[in-house]
Amino acid sequence: MATFDKNDDSVVVIVGSGAGGGTLGAELAMKGVKTVILEAGGRHETEDFQNDEWGSFGQISWLDKRTTSGSWRVAKDFSGLPAWIVKAVGGSTIHWAGASLRFQSHEWKAATTYGNVPGANLLDWPIDAIEMDPWYAKAEDRMGVTRTNGIPGLPGNSNFKVLEAGARKLGYNEVHTGRMAINSEPRDDRSGCMQIGFCFQGCKSGAKWSTLIAEIPKGEATGKLEVRPNCQVLQIQHNDQGKVTGVLYADKDGNQHLQLARVVCVAGNSIESPRLLLNSASSKFPDGLANSSGQVGRNYMRHMTGSVYAVFDKPVHMYRGTTMAGIVQDEARHDPSRGFVGGYEMETLSLGLPFMAAFLDPGGWGKDFAWWMDNYENMAGMWLVGEDMPQETNRITLHATEKDQFGLPVPNVNFDDHANDIAMREHAFGRGEAIYNAVGAVKTFRTPPYPSTHNLGTNRMSEKASDGVVNKHGQTHDIKNLFVSDGSQFTTGAAENPTLTIVALALRQADFIAGEMSKGNI
Amino acid sequence: MTTNPNVTRRTALKGAVAGLIVAGTGAGGLVFGHGNAWAATAENLDADTFATLVQMSRDTYPHSRLDDSFYAEAVSVLDTAAKDDAGLKTMLTEGAAKLDKEAMGLKAASYRTMSSEDDRVAILKSMEGDGFFQKIRGNLVTGLYNNKKAWPLFGYEGESASKGGYIDRGFNDIDWL
Numbered sequence: 001m002a003t004f005d006k007n008d009d010s011v012v013v014i015v016g017s018g019a020g021g022g023t024l025g026a027e028l029a030m031k032g033v034k035t036v037i038l039e040a041g042g043r044h045e046t047e048d049f050q051n052d053e054w055g056s057f058g059q060i061s062w063l064d065k066r067t068t069s070g071s072w073r074v075a076k077d078f079s080g081l082p083a084w085i086v087k088a089v090g091g092s093t094i095h096w097a098g099a100s101l102r103f104q105s106h107e108w109k110a111a112t113t114y115g116n117v118p119g120a121n122l123l124d125w126p127i128d129a130i131e132m133d134p135w136y137a138k139a140e141d142r143m144g145v146t147r148t149n150g151i152p153g154l155p156g157n158s159n160f161k162v163l164e165a166g167a168r169k170l171g172y173n174e175v176h177t178g179r180m181a182i183n184s185e186p187r188d189d190r191s192g193c194m195q196i197g198f199c200f201q202g203c204k205s206g207a208k209w210s211t212l213i214a215e216i217p218k219g220e221a222t223g224k225l226e227v228r229p230n231c232q233v234l235q236i237q238h239n240d241q242g243k244v245t246g247v248l249y250a251d252k253d254g255n256q257h258l259q260l261a262r263v264v265c266v267a268g269n270s271i272e273s274p275r276l277l278l279n280s281a282s283s284k285f286p287d288g289l290a291n292s293s294g295q296v297g298r299n300y301m302r303h304m305t306g307s308v309y310a311v312f313d314k315p316v317h318m319y320r321g322t323t324m325a326g327i328v329q330d331e332a333r334h335d336p337s338r339g340f341v342g343g344y345e346m347e348t349l350s351l352g353l354p355f356m357a358a359f360l361d362p363g364g365w366g367k368d369f370a371w372w373m374d375n376y377e378n379m380a381g382m383w384l385v386g387e388d389m390p391q392e393t394n395r396i397t398l399h400a401t402e403k404d405q406f407g408l409p410v411p412n413v414n415f416d417d418h419a420n421d422i423a424m425r426e427h428a429f430g431r432g433e434a435i436y437n438a439v440g441a442v443k444t445f446r447t448p449p450y451p452s453t454h455n456l457g458t459n460r461m462s463e464k465a466s467d468g469v470v471n472k473h474g475q476t477h478d479i480k481n482l483f484v485s486d487g488s489q490f491t492t493g494a495a496e497n498p499t500l501t502i503v504a505l506a507l508r509q510a511d512f513i514a515g516e517m518s519k520g521n522i
Numbered sequence: 523m524t525t526n527p528n529v530t531r532r533t534a535l536k537g538a539v540a541g542l543i544v545a546g547t548g549a550g551g552l553v554f555g556h557g558n559a560w561a562a563t564a565e566n567l568d569a570d571t572f573a574t575l576v577q578m579s580r581d582t583y584p585h586s587r588l589d590d591s592f593y594a595e596a597v598s599v600l601d602t603a604a605k606d607d608a609g610l611k612t613m614l615t616e617g618a619a620k621l622d623k624e625a626m627g628l629k630a631a632s633y634r635t636m637s638s639e640d641d642r643v644a645i646l647k648s649m650e651g652d653g654f655f656q657k658i659r660g661n662l663v664t665g666l667y668n669n670k671k672a673w674p675l676f677g678y679e680g681e682s683a684s685k686g687g688y689i690d691r692g693f694n695d696i697d698w699l
Contacts, residue, residue, distance in 0.1 A: 051681035054668055157688075158696035165699045194687030204683040314698045319678065321693035353678035357667035365582050365650075365659050366643065373667065374585060377677030439699060 009260035018091020020486035021267030022211025026219030027510035040232040041087035049202030056201035062087040077362035082413035090212025097324035101496035114341040120389035126472040135504040143181040157321030166435035174329035181209035195321035267485040270455035290476035299390035307447035308432030318350040344386025384428040389418035560591035574618040596665030617654030
């Protein structure tokens with residue numbers, strides 16, 4: 001494992017080690033580029049993970065102070081927890097369920113496809129499906145996605161069988177056990193899935209891809225990658241010419257250090273990444289770095305989500321086996337006759353008893369609530385995830401008075417559902433209920449969105465510098481050696497779980513950065 | 523959650539007559555259930571407050587499958603926390619007193635001796651926006667449903683990695699579809 005000097009101004013510094021940062025760091029190192037990843041969280045290995053929902057939540061979650069505003073229900077029920085993401089080496093690839101779906105072609109061109117949607121700040125991506133095809137292929141191979149590269153699908157658990165049976169009765173055709181970055185058989189020095197459950201708590205068999213176990217070790221083995229855990233970046237610094245020169249960070253004891261850099265890549269997820277750019281404001285860049293468009297922090301997307309749980313008169317044991325065990329894709333298409341633009345996926349989901357109590361109906365109590373808990377064993381569950389509309393007013397801002405442990409303003413997350421999001425959720429709830437009713441549900445329940453796991457769009461990609469923060473390579477329009485490498489680049493969210501796309505973009509960006517460095521352009 | 527030394531489950535009897543679960547209180551913070559099914563020791567709250575909160579806890583999340591001692595255990599968590607948190611102690615004490623006041627106004631009985639569950643729940647409903655109610659409810663979300671001893675009673679098996687997951691233990695054994 002490499003160790004680089006803090007005064008070495010030839011390194012690429014990456015802020016964050018999740019799907020974007022961890023992949024980018026490993027790929028750059030494999031190309032021979034000296035790379036330092038600064039990760040705010042600690043390093044927990046596979047054996048440290050816990051099959052215990054609250055125990056794990058305390059171990060790996062990002063729990064630093066955040067505030068919320070807007071009309072979304074999360075702001076009421078979980079006011080200090082807008083997002084359910086990870087602060088640890090590996091980032092939210094520790095927590096993710098593994099669903100690895102490509103965007104549909106039209107989703108790269110949302111503005112053109114959907115037309116004028118009042119209140120939505122839609123824009124086409126400056127890239128398309130043809131451009132991304134080889135990068136998706138590389139990402140799928142790298143992650144070992146089932147149903148690609150000849151890798152068999154995972155076996156379906158009981159929760160999937162309920163979903164599948166109901167979906168077939170309704171005439172749905174695209175029903176299967178998903179394209180999952182979870183080994184169905186041993187591959188790439190990782191074992192096959194043991195159907196443990198607890199995918200959200202960090203995979204204890206190593207079957208699930210994460211940057212922690214699958215990318216970072218490969219990068220470290222090259223001798224070109226150093227990962228520094230417990231190092232939170234506070235500010236990106238720049239020179240008079242407007243190029244970034246390094247980052248100021250705090251170590252685990254709160255001591256501050258300056259790491260010089262040739263290139264800085266921001267990959268702290270869609271709340272921290274814009275926060276860092278805003279907190280790096282200077283006399284030269286008074287509105288924050290890379291913010292000449294005024295779009296830094298705006299267009300925050302979290303996917304249209306919701307869950308349907310159903311009780312049957314016999315046991316399901318939904319918690320046994322992979323958390324996201326299968327999918328119905330028929331509603332992912334764009335079909336405005338349903339009353340909304342864009343589409344959504346239906347994917348199985350399960351929560352353990354402790355989290356079911358917290359999330360089924362936040363704040364719920366009394367006999368009705370207790371009935372649901374009494375029937376936990378007989379429950380099946382699905383998550384609904386679809387494209388939500390970017391809106392300028394859904395945004396991350398710096399709090400006027402609240403400060404974090406380093407004295408920096410905490411982020412506020414403001415969110416209101418768009419009318420399209422509400423119409424889509426209503427439709428999805430109805431179809432989810434119909435699936436379960438088709439196989440004899442005693443009762444169904446519409447669970448509201450959890451704190452956000454898919455945080456997107458706050459440093460969006462655009463053709464023109466006036467419309468967004470980064471160009472088609474994730475390079476900021478304003479500063480040539482400053483990049484954004486996480487889901488905050490997303491111009492629009494598409495219906496699919498975002499990780500595969502984040503990884504594909506990171507692989508593509510590594511190619512670009514290494515090329516520009518060798519040409520001397522950055 | 524570890525076993526709480528301040529709560530004893532003496533028999534498997536479910537105590538309740540009309541859902542009432544506290545038989546009385548005694549010296550030294552003792553709180554005991556009907557049929558002597560359980561007993562708890564209030565260490566920091568007074569025994570009557572503790573007893574009222576146990577009844578309130580069952581009324582908030584009523585599960586016939588759960589022995590009364592589970593509710594006493596959850597209240598014991600708050601009782602312990604009240605040791606170093608004067609604000610919490612005041613909130614719990616005043617909250618329990620308010621329940622009694624409402625109950626006296628309605629039925630000339632204390633909350634935990636008011637025999638109609640519907641009447642008790644109506645009082646809780648009228649207070650559900652209060653910080654006190656939310657404190658008790660929030661405490662139960664973890665105090666009750668994250669109590670590992672309760673998990674098997676709900677059919678939840680908990681940790682599975684050490685048992686090799688469910689690959690050979692019924693992950694897909696549904697047989698009624």
